[in-house]
Each structure stands twice: as C-alpha cells, then as structure tokens.
Amino acid sequence: xxxxxxxxxxxxxxxxxxxxxxxxxxxxxxxxxxxxxxxxxxxxxxxxxxxxxxxxxxxxxxxxxxxxxxxxxxxxxxxxxxxxxxxxxxxxxxxxxxxxxxxxxxxxxxxx
Amino acid sequence: xxxxxxxxxxxxxxxxxxxxxxxxxxxxxxxxxxxxxxxxxxxxxxxxxxxxxxxxxxxxxxxxxxxxxxxxxxxxxxxxxxxxxxxxxxxxxxxxxxxxxxxxxxxxxxxxxx
Numbered sequence: 001x002x003x004x005x006x007x008x009x010x011x012x013x014x015x016x017x018x019x020x021x022x023x024x025x026x027x028x029x030x031x032x033x034x035x036x037x038x039x040x041x042x043x044x045x046x047x048x049x050x051x052x053x054x055x056x057x058x059x060x061x062x063x064x065x066x067x068x069x070x071x072x073x074x075x076x077x078x079x080x081x082x083x084x085x086x087x088x089x090x091x092x093x094x095x096x097x098x099x100x101x102x103x104x105x106x107x108x109x110x111x112x
Numbered sequence: 113x114x115x116x117x118x119x120x121x122x123x124x125x126x127x128x129x130x131x132x133x134x135x136x137x138x139x140x141x142x143x144x145x146x147x148x149x150x151x152x153x154x155x156x157x158x159x160x161x162x163x164x165x166x167x168x169x170x171x172x173x174x175x176x177x178x179x180x181x182x183x184x185x186x187x188x189x190x191x192x193x194x195x196x197x198x199x200x201x202x203x204x205x206x207x208x209x210x211x212x213x214x215x216x217x218x219x220x221x222x223x224x225x226x
Binding site: 004035040041042043044045048058090097098100101102103104105106 | 116143144146154155156157158161201203205213214215216217218219
C-alpha cells in the first residue's frame, strides 16, 4: 500500500528532553512537510523539504529541527528549546511543492 | 502571511439538508486554492485544487466554486449525509518562494445528524 506513515501515534516528552517524530512515505514524492495543529487554529507549517538534503523553515520553526537524508524519510525533532510542544503534528508529502499534499495520520505530543 | 478566513466555524445540519460554507483569502498574487476534508481520527483528504477564476469542481454531492478576483471560494454539499461529518479546510497558495506554501484556514466543522 502506498502512503504516509507517522510514528508513534502518541508521544510523551519530559521537561528538557528532545524527542523525534517519524515520517515515512513510499509515494516517491520529492516534497515533504511538517505541520502543527493547536486547538482553534489552522495547520501551521514548521519545516518543509522540496528535495533530498534540502529543507526550509516554515512559519514556526523555532525549537524544531529536521533532516532529509533519504527521499522517503523526514523526521522532526522537537528540542528542549520548544517551550510549548504539546500539539498534534501532521506530516505530508507531494510530488513537488506546488502539487496536492497527502497527509499522514499524525502524532500527538504530550508533555509530562 | 496570507490571512485565510473560513465561515462558519461550525455547522449542524440534518441528514438530507444542503449546506455551504465559505473560504476568504487575499486575492493578490493568487496561485491555487486547495480544499481538504478531515474526518475525526483520520488524515486530511484532498478534495479539490482550483486555480482559475470561475472554476467549479464537483465530486459526488460536493462541489466548489472559486472567485480569485474577490478572494473567496464556496464549498457546497447537496443532501448531507452523516458520513459528510468532518472538518473542511481550505488552503490558498500564492506565487513564489515561501509564499508558495499552503496557508490553512481554521476550518469549518460540519456535523450531520441522522
């Protein structure tokens, strides 16, 4: 089955801890994205990557980091610098940056 | 950053009712508008991509129109069914660079009662 997978479904972070959210796609898409959703807000772009080994900051990149070493994978690290990490995180991919984005099932991050 | 407004924020209708909601966005530098449906516990699903002024797209009982000159799009659902219950997101895109990224509205949450 072609699609986008995210893991884990739920993630708990302790104060001062870095955590990494996984996003994998087997759609052969060049572009990948990370969004954050908070209650009452639209999806906000954290980081995006138009091609392997390249990525750009989105609107709310502070406290996050990413890598794009493989076409299929775009992990997001929530660092200890992110003071309000509790949110729902969605990963998406598209054939290129202008085309329809396809979303994964999301990861909910909670702070202990 | 684009200012995208969706209205109403939520909507409750009876099965069989037809309904519509609005997405408003700045019309300058417009490139495309995307509509997504997001059902609870599922991933957002792409419904339409619209680019031209006057575009009208249809998928089953759902259709959408686009006015790029005045900066709005309408989504219509004819004869709503309980399975149409979802949050409907619109996301316009502008030309160029980081402005070419999708900017999502907060969505319209539709609940259809049997």
